[in-house]
Amino acid sequence: MGNVRTRVAPSPTGDPHVGTAYVALVNYCFARQCGGEFILRIEDTDQARSTAESERIILQTLRWCGLDWDEGPDVGGPHGPYRQSERSEIYREYAAKLLASGDAFKCFCTPARLDEMRVAQRAAGQPSRYDGLCRTYSAQEVARREAAGESYVIRMVVPDEGTCVVEDLRRGPIEFDYKSVDMQVLVKSDGMPTYHLANVVDDHLMKITHVFRGEEWVSSAPKHLLLYRYFGWEPPKLMHLPLLRNPDKSKLSKRKNPTGILFYRAMGYLPEALVNFLALLANAAHEGEDELMDLAAIVRRFRVEHVPIGGPVFDVPKLDWLNARYIRERLDPETFVERVREWGASPDRLARIATLAAPRIERLSDLGSLLAFLFAGRIALRAADFAGKKMNEEQARQALTLALTELDALPVWNAFGIQSAIERVASSLDRKVRDVARPLYVAITGSPTSIPLYDSMELLGRDLCRERLRNALDVLSNQPVPA
């Protein structure tokens, strides 16, 4: 085997997910154990959803986890650029090759036609798959449509017959009938490649030897293998990792649970504990082995063949236990203080809090009760506190629901944006801001009176605010319904 190279390729379309850290960890462990390289690549081909802010946070949180990469958009490397949006020329070139070899074709079909086709296929009990209409066009016909300015995408050719065998390092061979594999779009009408083209081209050019990725990619593996074949390249070894689950076994999702790495950081989990916990979900401890282990140990004992294939529940109580062990067994008082400072008492944060709190206290001893909410995770709430002179509990519930949506849509989390979001909530409810503020104060700070709301929310961070808002809605909707 040559030099082992693995990668993690997050899409900067939102807050970094613990699943991303899980996948990154596995790739990291394998590369480090083999003395190979671990690469970070940003998959930002979705121009509408990708943001620089998201990319920045992803890099920051993966570093916080202690997972450092040898090549990436920030550190460079011999196979860059490591941001797909900067590699358009490369993809264009390879798409042209496929077009020339007849392994891809231009497709002019409208979304309406495609939709109709899929509806019919489903009704007929057939797999959803492009019917190949545009493949039948002559070169002249294609040229005519192009000249007429019709927009098109480039699709890959998929055989109509035969089967594809995907060799998964852990699951063994997985068979797919080509009839059930769609002729995927490779290049969108905006000229950007889709994941399928970009990931194959990049993995090859970046000399990736092993790909550990989420299970959601299993069914598109045949397309990727086909592309490697069309290009005449040797595909990397593949292994699909299980998807982390909610307690109810559904895929871990933001709607049901906090999934952001930032949330766990804001809650005061230590990165070592989080990573250790994720490592246990990849390689469980043997009997008699201590489950508390540092990254070096995690790397040393990592075994591909021990990674489970069933989706494990992200069991927060166990994370709590591990985190508690790190706090009491691994932090001396000095380090403990340092961690507390990093978590919520940085000089900057304290200075900002001082500005907000000083005008509102009479004695320094008022600080404890005034600011406790800034140093807490979830807070205890009572439904009755949400109602004010202008709004009852039901109206408060509506306001909070709306606020949750508006706040989630904010691209950047700061007091200014939060203010505008809440003003939108007020106006869409035809209320004054001060009326909708009350339930928000209660949900966020635990009290109808506190230090300024928008700053408080910025200080608390998006994840904790979302959690408190959700918690508030829970409290409000679990009210006993009068008979």
Next chain:
RNA sequence: GGCGCCAUCGUCUAUCGGUUAGGACACUGCCCUUUCAAGGCGGAAAGACGGGUUCGAUUCCCGUUGGCGCUACCA
């Protein structure tokens, strides 16, 4: 609907045909202790169902059921 993946205590898992089915979290009893934690010692708790194969199946095969993923010009 189609295609694919998966299936052991509540949760994470061990077992690679023969075990009293083991460990960890959570739960719980007792001990320790100025409280609470922590810690120590115990306890309860599992092979989805139905067929095969086999002297013998949690383990191998098939089916059912269930969960999950994909089914986009998102990744």
